[in-house]
Amino acid sequence: MNILFTLTKRNVKLFFKDKGMFFTSLVTPAILLVLYVTFLGNLYRDTFLSQIPASFQISDKIINGLVGGQLVSSILAVSCITVAFCSNFLMVQDKANGTAKDLTISPVKSHILSLSYYIATLISTILICASALIICLIYLTFAGWYLTFSHVILLFVDVFLLSFLGTAISSVINFFLSTQGQISAVGTIISAGYGFICGAYMPIYSFGDGLQKVVSLLPGTYGTSLLRNHAMQGVFSEMVNVGIPTDAVEQMKNSVDCNVFFFGNKVEISSMYIFISVTVIALVGIYIMLNALKSKKASK
């Protein structure tokens, strides 16, 4: 355990001492928040207003709460994955600059080394994404606060779980990388593409049927949905309280992916947690197995 602890400490320290890597990870959620508020806020607002029956008057605070909940959930859904990738690039950098060789000439077991990268990435990702969540919560207090204490706790749980998922996905993908060029390429692809396939930039509900079925197989879809549910549930309840018809509210939930469907069947919140958790366990298992196989191959 001491070995794992010391190696994890080394990895975490390196991440926080690498100003480029740390700063990029830290500012990404903040930049996303500013970009979302600036460019998507009005679009989301108009979309929501168009879904409310014309006969109903609704306060600005509720609309701002809806828009804020969607922005915050989108930012967190993307950040948990991109920050994990950014943090986990240390593993690739170690290969690129030869440090990995210095580690593997020692008798340390490959699963200890791989776990140390995983745990360090997880710690860094959770620290940064939990900070991002706190900033988002502060934003919501100004935009329109409808969260209960349990919603806030569940948002933290979601961020933790998505950080586990992001770390697991990045561990498996980064395992195959070994150069700075590959780091840049994968970083760019993930930053640009992940937001679309997890439904953060555009609701999955707006995708075609085929594409909806494909993304329903991906764990990120449910991560976004969990965050949406916990960031927006309070404001939806308030809408019902002020008299908006339940059907209209349900339709709105569908349109922002609070309700997601797996081949036509609505997926319950508990099933989303189970699906993401099982995916994390499977990916961590694959990651450890890949490292063990590599180590075995090298020693033959």
Place this chain on the structure above:
Amino acid sequence: MENIIEISNLNKSFGDVHAVSDLSFIVKKGELFAFLGVNGAGKSTTINIMCTQLKKDSGKIIIDGCDLDKGSDKIKRRLGVVFQASVLDNALSVYDNLESRAALYGITGDAFKKRLDELSTLLKFKDLLKRTFGKLSGGQKRRIDIARALIHQPKILVLDEPTTGLDPQTRKLIWDVIYELKENQQMTVFLTTHYMEEASEADYVVILDNGKVSAKGTPHELKTSYTGDYITLYNACEDNVKSLNLPYEKTKDSYKISVSSTKEATDIILKNPALFTDYEITKGKMDDVFLSVTGKSLTEGN
């Protein structure tokens, strides 16, 4: 002296390139072993195979009685490696670097602090412990690299061009440490270097060329076998030197006469006592050995 490294019929190819071909040699316990060759001769490939970083195609490697094929963990504990380029973490302090590397061998807590104290005294870096590794000078970094290689008290220290690019003072410090480890701790030192004066300090030398052993022996044996001697003659007239009918080279204030052996030099001096009043006999250098064996100079090979 017992053998600590035994390499037999080692082969390694990368595609069509035979990096190491049927390589066999032995390193005795406690000796300073020099492994010479131009870049691409197969030195690093051999070291990487010994350190379990590369898979061999065929052959046998036994290190301190442990067969590489029957488990690499024991071998990894016996080897300490100083790589050509430093591979420690530039962003971390010297203390943090050594702490994380010691942990790889299960050395943590008080055991680490005790070992760190020993090494920082031996390599004189107590004042550098809190400094960021990336901000150290080349010589300071090299000392820390050696400390990292010694952190787990290995039986064999592998030094891959440890003094390249260092100032004379740091080179001297590093060589003092190598002698200290060899003499007082009976550590085997496996050295690759481009400095022939360093190779001439070795107990045994293997010269590698195109992945094969071209020559091996003690520096004295190699000099005797592959180079002649020189008589440096002062205060002489060139006509008299010419009359010896031996190849010579004129320098600023002397003539450097090539002879095949010390015996021949002695015979010539005894036959020409009037000419040889102020002279010295020197053996060929390791550079000459290397050139004679491989047809290349080490600087040319770079």
